[in-house]
Amino acid sequence: MEVLKGFSLVVPRNGFTALVGPSGCGKSTFFDLLTGVVGKDEGGIRWLDKEVDHLGGVASYMQQKDLLLPWLSLMDNALLPVRVGQGADPREAEKARALFRRLGLEGFEGYIPGKVSGGMRQRCALVRTLMFERELVLLDEPLSALDAITRRSLHSVLLLLQTEFKKTLLMITHDVEEALLLADEVVVLTQAPMKIRERFRLTSPKPRKMTDPDLIAMKEHILEELQEELNHDAL
């Protein structure tokens, strides 16, 4: 089955790009291609002007599920990329502790994931993502399993990734508001085979509020477009 056709996307360095699309449009397959989980038939992936097979070595990946190992403490989970890589380095542990403080997890380093809330688990997954030391961060609906209030508090944490940790972010989301609040560019996708339907540049400073009339208008517009895509699919 053809999932992507004539799809081309350039992601600016240290930018925050959000992809929104109707469910089943092929967003997740696109990420699987980027991370090398599935192979591509044609087309290419470039990173910093170099042709690469996939972005496995450049990208860290954060998903809807926190994917914390239930038998490790939050701290050990966060240090997993270090343990898998070169082995224990005291400076890395110090860095992780600083991140725990920064993301409001101080005091919970020794807890196992089963003993803390979903929001804290996702913060811990974020610390782990940051311990990866990869410039590109792929976010696959990272907050969609959380309740509305927790999600809101984590929006500011995601923004930190861009402002403080200078990451390049590419996010898939179903939540149009989330995309408008966080991204520099929102890309609206079509039904499979996935193409770009429209792109919106957002220049207003962050953090943004959904009460902004421009954002409200944009949200209406994007939702209508997505509705059309769904209806189109039904015909």
Added chain:
Amino acid sequence: MTRSRWVSLLMILVILVAWEGYCRFFHVPDYILPPPSRILAVSVSRAALLFPHAAVTALEILLGIFLSLMVAVPLAVLMFFHPSIEEAISPFLVASQSIPVFALAPLLVIWLGYGIASKVLMAAIIIFFPITVSLLEGFKNCGPEYVVLFRLMGAGFWTRMRLLYWPWALPYFFAGLKVGVTVATIGAVIGEWVGSQQGLGYLMIQMNARLRVDMVFAAILWLSLMGLGMWKLVNVLERKVIHWK
């Protein structure tokens, strides 16, 4: 104590009382069916005789478990490492399980002698299959999205085994081990029946020949208590090891 505990206790009590009453009312001789009170009395008063035999059987079982782990764990890892290895090995594994251990026992005694070696091997043969299969099942059950995460971190198979697959499979491993320890007694006792100089199985055969049915039952009681003890031990160990559940 929970309600179900009381029910099972009550059930055992009813059976024992009925058994006792039957033996006394019909004056059943001890060499046919001794009453539970007699079995209990003999189990305690002849403890000095029973204990050394029980110790031998326990040693056989423990060594058997150890031996089967030495084989089952590497085998399960190897089978998981490559599907073609699994395909190559699994027919032999299944075939080995369809051979009744009873048929092997005399051979093992010929090859390994009357000592504990043949019994250890018998116990090991019986339990190594459930442990291998459950461990392999546990490895395979590992969430694919975790595997992707580890791949992205650059983890090879052995790193994933150490940090991901092995802890993931531990609950499965313990499920297999629990089946293993309860059936291990069968292997050891059959081995002792066929040819041995000590052990509870040996004692049973000796006492059976002398129509000391009360002592046969006493040996069975000791054996089942041993099995229960090992089951409990594995449960305690499981709760210690799998602390996150």
